[in-house]
Amino acid sequence: MKLSLLLSQLGLSAHPEADPEVSAVTHNSSWVKPGAVFVAVRGLKTDGHKFIPQALEKGAVAIVGEGFEGDLPVPYIKVEHARHALADFACVLQGHPSRALTVVGITGTDGKSTTSWITYHLLQSAGKPSGLLSTVGYRTPDGVLHHFPQHLTTPDSPEIQSLLRELLDAGATHCVLETSSHALELDRVRGVEYGVGIFTNLTPEHLDFHGDMEGYFQAKRKLIDRSRFAVLNQDDPYARRLTDHPSHTTFGFSAEAQWRATNLQEEASGLNFTVVSPAGTFDVVLPMIGQFNVLNALAAMATAHHLGLSIPELQKGLASFQGIPGRMQLLSSHPRVMVDFAHTPPSLEKALEVLRPSTTGKLWVVVGSAGGNRDPLKRAPLGEVASRLSDQAIFTEEDCRDTPIQEILQEMERGASSTGNQNYRSIADRRTAIQEAIHQAGPEDTVLLAGKGPEDTLERASETLPWDEVAEALQALGTRKPS
Numbered sequence: 001m002k003l004s005l006l007l008s009q010l011g012l013s014a015h016p017e018a019d020p021e022v023s024a025v026t027h028n029s030s031w032v033k034p035g036a037v038f039v040a041v042r043g044l045k046t047d048g049h050k051f052i053p054q055a056l057e058k059g060a061v062a063i064v065g066e067g068f069e070g071d072l073p074v075p076y077i078k079v080e081h082a083r084h085a086l087a088d089f090a091c092v093l094q095g096h097p098s099r100a101l102t103v104v105g106i107t108g109t110d111g112k113s114t115t116s117w118i119t120y121h122l123l124q125s126a127g128k129p130s131g132l133l134s135t136v137g138y139r140t141p142d143g144v145l146h147h148f149p150q151h152l153t154t155p156d157s158p159e160i161q162s163l164l165r166e167l168l169d170a171g172a173t174h175c176v177l178e179t180s181s182h183a184l185e186l187d188r189v190r191g192v193e194y195g196v197g198i199f200t201n202l203t204p205e206h207l208d209f210h211g212d213m214e215g216y217f218q219a220k221r222k223l224i225d226r227s228r229f230a231v232l233n234q235d236d237p238y239a240r241r242l243t244d245h246p247s248h249t250t251f252g253f254s255a256e257a258q259w260r261a262t263n264l265q266e267e268a269s270g271l272n273f274t275v276v277s278p279a280g281t282f283d284v285v286l287p288m289i290g291q292f293n294v295l296n297a298l299a300a301m302a303t304a305h306h307l308g309l310s311i312p313e314l315q316k317g318l319a320s321f322q323g324i325p326g327r328m329q330l331l332s333s334h335p336r337v338m339v340d341f342a343h344t345p346p347s348l349e350k351a352l353e354v355l356r357p358s359t360t361g362k363l364w365v366v367v368g369s370a371g372g373n374r375d376p377l378k379r380a381p382l383g384e385v386a387s388r389l390s391d392q393a394i395f396t397e398e399d400c401r402d403t404p405i406q407e408i409l410q411e412m413e414r415g416a417s418s419t420g421n422q423n424y425r426s427i428a429d430r431r432t433a434i435q436e437a438i439h440q441a442g443p444e445d446t447v448l449l450a451g452k453g454p455e456d457t458l459e460r461a462s463e464t465l466p467w468d469e470v471a472e473a474l475q476a477l478g479t480r481k482p483s
């Protein structure tokens with residue numbers, strides 16, 4: 001697109017001296033490719049204007065900024081708000097893809113990824129070709145999971161707009177977009193037109209960035225304010241403040257919620273409950289662990305119903321949900337084997353606490369701690385949590401890198417010994433440790449394989465081995481003696 005056309009679509013005046021062809025826009029000088037417009041953003045750590053020379057060296061054909069003194073060999077466009085300009089340029093370059101998609105935005109402190117994945121699955125399984133952008137990666141309508149080069153929940157506006165374009169071109173009619181408070185505050189989603197906005201909950205997090213809870217709430221509420229339809233958690237006091245939205249529904253356990261769950265039963269194979277809703281009263285099965293997932297499922301169902309799914313489609317979709325790769329992923333029921341990426345003491349604690357109530361037999365955990373310079377102080381606390389909250393803990397390798405594995409295992413055992421329990425041992429080889437746990441577990445036991453989750457490598461000394469935790473677990477289940 002010619003720069004003059006781009007500028008005219010944005011209501012900015014053209015530059016008579018040159019009219020280059022523009023192929024992309026970016027705020028990061030190191031990502032500039034020939035033909036790109038570089039937008040200099042005054043950031044929290046540094047000022048993008050300092051990197052204009054680097055952007056020019058890399059082939060930028062125009063510069064956008066809030067104030068630059070000096071001569072430039074390419075057109076310079078002065079704007080009041082560089083982050084707005086970044087998003088606006090990206091929307092125009094990609095042809096405003098969100099206008100042709102039904103976009104579902106999901107925000108909240110917890111449950112964004114899970115709710116996003118369930119919503120995507122419900123839409124897909126009802127035949128609505130959909131895309132998904134979440135912390136875990138993005139999925140195209142063919143179901144393939146791709147990973148972002150950056151590890152952000154919601155990437156920057158040029159990446160969002162080009163992904164929405166990619167999804168539209170791949171035939172998507174709907175897109176589920178996990179929308180972080182950082183993205184809302186930093187205008188990464190400016191120009192995205194949301195059909196539905198879901199608010200899961202709000203508890204203290206990221207207060208260094210947002211200042212206080214009110215600032216955090218005000219950032220999150222932007223999603224709801226700009227969505228045509230809102231899906232709000234009736235059980236959450238912050239979400240309840242948004243019920244003045246002119247077109248909304250609510251979900252929760254409380255009696256006032258329009259979409260509510262009753263008769264909840266948590267079994268080894270998952271959650272069974274009855275949904276009472278404006279669409280009707282019906283039973284559902286969700287193959288997930290953790291009662292908070294009932295709320296995530298209710299939000300996803302309320303959204304999918306608003307977008308036209310019938311009760312049988314909701315029931316069928318929920319029952320066939322396979323979880324998020326490596327996040328409390330349920331692989332079998334007897335014994336119940338779960339793969340989860342929990343690799344810090346608090347996340348391991350939470351995972352074991354979630355599994356305990358629905359474990360009728362023993363609770364096993366296989367867990368390691370990374371080597372190299374990766375947080376050596378967490379090794380003993382991980383051992384302590386594993387021993388305190390499980391019945392049988394097996395300590396093993398987890399990317400030990402150049403640290404001798406025995407050193408890591410001794411630290412984990414030292415932490416475990418502080419509980420006074422005798423319920424732990426170490427098996428250095430991860431494959432053997434997984435086999436041992438799965439082979440020894442009784443049919444009513446739960447085995448949590450923690451720490452690796454969806455990672456695809458295992459780093460051992462100077463070697464990087466290919467690794468697939470789910471495949472390892474399935475292999476061990478396949479060689480288990482029938483019980």
Ligand SMILES: CC(=O)N[C@H]1[C@@H](OP(=O)(O)OP(=O)(O)OC[C@H]2O[C@@H](n3ccc(=O)[nH]c3=O)[C@H](O)[C@@H]2O)O[C@H](CO)[C@@H](O)[C@@H]1O[C@H](C)C(=O)N[C@@H](C)C(=O)N[C@H](CCC(=O)O)C(=O)O
Nearest residue numbers: 027028029041043044045046047048051152153154180182
């Ligand atoms: C705190 C935060 O969100 N920071 C974001 C912010 O960065 P910033 O303003 O500090 O940027 P800066 O480092 O000061 O640099 C200023 C400008 O100079 C540019 N620059 C800098 C260096 C250089 O060599 N060349 C260059 O062009 C930068 O690209 C930037 O445009 O603006 C950047 C551009 O939009 C973002 O990429 C960056 O996200 C950083 C990478 C980040 O880690 N963010 C995390 C905290 C985040 O956003 N997390 C949320 C949610 C997490 C959750 O819910 O758990 C997420 O959506 O992932």
Ligand SMILES: Nc1ncnc2c1ncn2[C@@H]1O[C@H](COP(=O)(O)OP(=O)(O)OP(=O)(O)O)[C@@H](O)[C@H]1O
Nearest residue numbers: 108109110111112113114115135153292295296350
């Ligand atoms: N609705 C919920 N309410 C409270 N806690 C939840 C809820 N859903 C999930 N959790 C907890 O939060 C953890 C993270 O869930 P999820 O990945 O869905 O959240 P998230 O907001 O997307 O976070 P992230 O962006 O890090 O993925 C889960 O492992 C679970 O322990």
